[in-house]
């Protein structure tokens with residue numbers, strides 16, 4: 491079993507075994523909020539949704555179907571890195587659902603503290619579109635999908651655990667719980 495921390499400059503590594511924070515990542519509609527909540531409940535951990543850490547302007551932009559830029563995301567990633575650092579050191583152990591679309595974003599989060607594990611939900615485009623079209627009451631709809639897909643960088647194996655996000659929720663929870 492591997493243990494944290496990647497010193498800055500070294501390649502990202504998957505962290506397994508007693509993580510203090512699990513980041514559930516993937517594009518909009520991949521199911522990270524659904525899995526994150528269920529996983530946190532299964533483990534008895536706290537749950538945080540990175541959506542709640544966006545600036546109001548960023549939420550309005552995405553609500554209008556416009557993708558965020560690196561500059562838009564930088565302060566948001568800073569807030570999330572601070573959250574991860576706090577939870578990894580002081581607790582409570584936390585599942586954080588966060589898009590973390592690129593490898594650089596993911597490294598920003600997994601290197602914020604030791605004991606951070608990452609799981610990634612891979613879902614085919616047609617299913618993402620279907621889920622976003624039918625999801626009620628969320629600021630992000632299917633209009634955001636093209637920009638998400640233009641930005642997303644699939645997980646490299648050493649970054650963490652890649653999941654087939656089209657599988658049933660119970661199977662996904664079991665798989666992550668068995669992995670960490």
Ligand SMILES: Nc1ncnc2c1ncn2[C@@H]1O[C@H](COP(=O)(O)OP(=O)(O)O)[C@@H](O)[C@H]1O
Pocket residue numbers: 516517518519520521522523524525587621622624625626655656657658659662
């Ligand atoms: N494993 C799953 N199987 C079937 N439907 C799912 C699954 N995960 C999520 N969904 C549904 O897909 C939609 C998007 O899920 P959500 O968790 O909001 O994704 P994200 O947080 O990645 O944008 C929701 O309507 C949710 O109920």
Ligand SMILES: O=C(O)[C@H](O)[C@@H](O)[C@H](O)[C@H](O)COP(=O)(O)O
Pocket residue numbers: 517518519523541552557558563589590591630638
């Ligand atoms: O970096 C981004 O572009 C956003 O964080 C984006 O990836 C995120 O997914 C939206 O906040 C939509 O919210 P949901 O992912 O919950 O649909």
